[in-house]
Amino acid sequence: MQDSKKEFGNVLIVGLGMIGGSFAKSLKQQGLATLYGADRRAGELTLGVSTGVIDHPAQLDEATISNMDIIILATPVRAMESVLSEIKPFIKSTTLVTDVGSTKGSVVAAAVKVFGEAPANFIPGHPIAGAEKSGVLAANPNLFEKHMAIITPLPYSDPKLLDRLHRLWRAVGAEVVSMDVDHHDHVLAASSHLPHLLAYTLVDALANAERSQDIFRFAAGGFRDFTRIASSDPVMWRDVFLANKDATLTTLDLFTDRLAEMRQAIVDGDGASMYGVFTRAKSARDHFLRLLEQRTLGKPQEKQVSISVSPASAIHGEVKLIGDKSLSHRALIMAALAEGVSELGNIDLAGDVKVTMQALRDMGVVIEEFGYGSVRVYGVGRKGLRAPIAPINVHNSATSLYLLAPVLAGQAFPVEVVGEDSLLNTPFTHLLALLKNAQANVVSAAADCLPFKFTPAQLLPLSGVLPGPASSRLMSSAILLSLFVEQDGQFESTLHLDQQVRALFASFGVRIEGDQAFTVSTDAITGASLELPADMQQALWSVLLAIILPGSTLQLESVARHGRMNVLLEVLQQAGAKFVWLGEPLGVFKTQTLRVSFAPLKAFALTPEQSYELREFVSLLAVLAVYAEGESQFEGIPQLPYFYEDRITTLMDGVNHIGGAIEWQAGTLIIKGCPPQGGDLDSAGNELVAMAFLLLAARCRNGATVRDCQKLLAQIPNLEEIATVLGLKCSVHS
Numbered sequence: 250m251q252d253s254k255k256e257f258g259n260v261l262i263v264g265l266g267m268i269g270g271s272f273a274k275s276l277k278q279q280g281l282a283t284l285y286g287a288d289r290r291a292g293e294l295t296l297g298v299s300t301g302v303i304d305h306p307a308q309l310d311e312a313t314i315s316n317m318d319i320i321i322l323a324t325p326v327r328a329m330e331s332v333l334s335e336i337k338p339f340i341k342s343t344t345l346v347t348d349v350g351s352t353k354g355s356v357v358a359a360a361v362k363v364f365g366e367a368p369a370n371f372i373p374g375h376p377i378a379g380a381e382k383s384g385v386l387a388a389n390p391n392l393f394e395k396h397m398a399i400i401t402p403l404p405y406s407d408p409k410l411l412d413r414l415h416r417l418w419r420a421v422g423a424e425v426v427s428m429d430v431d432h433h434d435h436v437l438a439a440s441s442h443l444p445h446l447l448a449y450t451l452v453d454a455l456a457n458a459e460r461s462q463d464i465f466r467f468a469a470g471g472f473r474d475f476t477r478i479a480s481s482d483p484v485m486w487r488d489v490f491l492a493n494k495d496a497t498l499t500t501l502d503l504f505t506d507r508l509a510e511m512r513q514a515i516v517d518g519d520g521a522s523m524y525g526v527f528t529r530a531k532s533a534r535d536h537f538l539r540l541l542e543q544r545t546l547g548k549p550q551e552k553q554v555s556i557s558v559s560p561a562s563a564i565h566g567e568v569k570l571i572g573d574k575s576l577s578h579r580a581l582i583m584a585a586l587a588e589g590v591s592e593l594g595n596i597d598l599a600g601d602v603k604v605t606m607q608a609l610r611d612m613g614v615v616i617e618e619f620g621y622g623s624v625r626v627y628g629v630g631r632k633g634l635r636a637p638i639a640p641i642n643v644h645n646s647a648t649s650l651y652l653l654a655p656v657l658a659g660q661a662f663p664v665e666v667v668g669e670d671s672l673l674n675t676p677f678t679h680l681l682a683l684l685k686n687a688q689a690n691v692v693s694a695a696a697d698c699l700p701f702k703f704t705p706a707q708l709l710p711l712s713g714v715l716p717g718p719a720s721s722r723l724m725s726s727a728i729l730l731s732l733f734v735e736q737d738g739q740f741e742s743t744l745h746l747d748q749q750v751r752a753l754f755a756s757f758g759v760r761i762e763g764d765q766a767f768t769v770s771t772d773a774i775t776g777a778s779l780e781l782p783a784d785m786q787q788a789l790w791s792v793l794l795a796i797i798l799p800g801s802t803l804q805l806e807s808v809a810r811h812g813r814m815n816v817l818l819e820v821l822q823q824a825g826a827k828f829v830w831l832g833e834p835l836g837v838f839k840t841q842t843l844r845v846s847f848a849p850l851k852a853f854a855l856t857p858e859q860s861y862e863l864r865e866f867v868s869l870l871a872v873l874a875v876y877a878e879g880e881s882q883f884e885g886i887p888q889l890p891y892f893y894e895d896r897i898t899t900l901m902d903g904v905n906h907i908g909g910a911i912e913w914q915a916g917t918l919i920i921k922g923c924p925p926q927g928g929d930l931d932s933a934g935n936e937l938v939a940m941a942f943l944l945l946a947a948r949c950r951n952g953a954t955v956r957d958c959q960k961l962l963a964q965i966p967n968l969e970e971i972a973t974v975l976g977l978k979c980s981v982h983s
């Protein structure tokens with residue numbers, strides 16, 4: 250009877266319905282077993298044979314049972330006890346007996362009742378896959394593919410048979426997860442049983458309500474999506490609720506309390522509460538969908554995107570650029586930690602800032618978007634964040650990590666932070682050292698890399714100089730950490746604090762005094778109304794476009810006239826650029842309109858101090874030098890952190906490849922003014938290099954194509970639009 254050539258030998262399905270039939274069909278189609286089916290409805294067995302789901306119909310008698318290698322119980326859960334009693338006299342100890350029931354405690358209890366103690370060859374399981382259909386005709390051999398199968402091994406389960414069960418589920422395409430029986434029943438009560446109860450009850454209540462005819466007649470997608478599962482098999486679901494009574498009641502009580510709160514919000518016309526629940530729920534469901542998508546599709550392959558730029562003539566116009574990226578991160582975090590509501594205008598809502606915003610939303614902060622770049626943030630107070638339902642994912646945003654980590658260290662709940670791509674291999678040694686200096690409870694998985702696990706701790710004031718090379722991100726981390734200690738925070742840094750960052754914190758009631766030795770104090774973090782200044786990278790890019798393209802004049806609104814911008818403009822003046830500030834400085838960031846126009850450029854030099862101060866802009870300045878007459882010299886580049894030099898190397902490769910001339914001479918970068926012809930430029934995925942190449946391309950005689958721009962477009966999704974407004978012809982293609 251046994252077919253020894255097939256991997257799983259003889260497999261018997263008891264209960265040849267939708268789930269049992271799907272299992273059988275998959276194994277049979279792959280030729281992995283000889284399939285037997287038993288069902289109290291003879292018709293299902295006949296259909297099973299005629300539709301190729303099983304090889305043989307069978308009875309639960311000695312001849313069948315003693316010859317099986319695997320027996321799978323796939324009846325409704327309350328029928329399993331009687332099936333086990335029936336097969337008990339004939340089961341061999343080497344036969345794996347398992348089940349697919351939706352509840353696990355009741356199935357184990359049935360086994361204990363029948364056998365005295367669940368035998369070592371009985372190992373329960375449950376596929377987290379299904380449909381609202383039933384019966385063998387609904388069998389789908391692909392049903393379990395890329396779905397999870399939970400198995401709940403018992404302490405004395407036979408390891409060899411456990412291994413066979415793993416292989417069996419993997420053979421039908423499932424990912425196997427082990428779980429404790431009680432945990433399984435509580436989790437599934439919430440994720441599966443409660444939704445079925447709600448769907449059945451809703452349909453039944455409406456079907457018996459007044460106007461039920463019209464209710465169904467006019468119901469559309471919402472009703473259909475919510476109630477699909479009310480078409481599921483009633484016997485199966487009656488059994489589930491009888492079998493998993495306690496866990497279902499616990500989750501049902503939680504739900505009815507929350508429903509009562511929603512009812513009250515409607516009675517009170519409390520829109521803020523409703524909005525809060527809806528945004529949190531939307532964010533939680535979006536998160537769930539992303540997880541599901543990753544599991545079923547695998548990680549999506551990032552498509553390579555290129556931008557082609559045609560040779561441009563002049564650019565003209567008056568533009569208002571989106572707000573500064575780094576200030577946007579900080580403003581959102583401060584508004585979330587504030588007491589009261591903040592209104593933030595000209596926020597950059599793309600790229601990495603979205604990561605910070607999502608993390609805050611995941612922790613219960615309501616952020617309403619109204620109009621382009623405007624958000625209203627309902628602050629929850631320093632300690633008012635809520636534990637997220639899943640780890641906080643900072644994706645590829647180091648800035649989000651630097652700014653969120655101190656906030657998480659100060660909360661009263663444990664939380665994990667995960668990341669993606671290159672961030673996973675980046676050691677955050679200095680950030681961790683800073684957090685530990687404040688006695689934060691944080692552990693990293695390995696080698697100071699993500700994931701990090703935070704557990705609540707009483708934070709203490711920082712002492713001494715900030716670890717590692719001076720960095721403005723780490724300085725902001727130190728300021729944010731100081732908000733969670735009782736006394737005023739104090740720390741030292743060799744870096745000057747950016748005036749705009751100081752102004753931003755001050756707007757929320759946080760005073761930062763001193764220079765190099767800082768004191769951070771606050772009575773209360775208060776909500777603020779702020780309009781952020783234009784992003785400096787984008788502002789410089791547009792300014793340089795106008796400067797290098799003959800005939801251009803450009804007026805940029807909301808440019809902050811502060812420290813670094815002044816250093817930058819000094820360098821541009823040295824190169825011969827023409828610009829003028831218009832109007833009076835406005836708001837906390839002292840913004841003004843900046844007008845620039847084309848000027849013939851001459852070579853210029855950066856001192857090591859200027860290179861350090863302007864390190865974020867060195868790639869753009871190098872392109873400016875390509876269009877200046879003579880030989881520009883940048884000193885101090887090798888002394889910058891390694892990734893700045895990496896950027897410059899990519900930039901040099903590109904410029905030299907299309908006919909420019911940049912070289913190193915004794916640690917100084919020498920750029921010879923010599924307009925290139927054009928061609929292909931590979932940005933190696935770096936968004937700042939890509940931006941510099943777009944600038945370079947604009948005046949190449951034949952235009953140029955910049956490759957690997959996906960990160961740049963993630964940061965500036967409306968780049969094509971900005972270029973069009975300015976009059977630059979570029980097209981994005983993959």
Ligand SMILES: NC(=O)c1ccc[n+]([C@@H]2O[C@H](COP(=O)([O-])OP(=O)(O)OC[C@H]3O[C@@H](n4cnc5c(N)ncnc54)[C@H](O)[C@@H]3O)[C@@H](O)[C@H]2O)c1
Pocket residue numbers: 263264265266267268269287288289290293323324325326328331332349350351352375376377378379380381382383384385482485489
């Ligand atoms: N439907 C789903 O989405 C889903 C998902 C995962 C797990 N499950 C579990 O899988 C099992 C089967 O569900 P289904 O959706 O395949 O149901 P189904 O109604 O399609 O199939 C059940 C089969 O069991 C048979 N049966 C009932 N009592 C029997 C008995 N005493 N002896 C022999 N056969 C008997 C029925 O005749 C029927 O053919 C249930 O335990 C259910 O909890 C279902």
Ligand SMILES: O=C(O)C(=O)C[C@]1(C(=O)O)C=C[C@@H](O)C=C1
Pocket residue numbers: 350351376377378379380381440441442478481
């Ligand atoms: O997709 C469906 O129709 C299901 O109901 C599948 C579902 C679920 O709730 O997710 C139903 C019961 C199970 O035990 C496992 C999966």
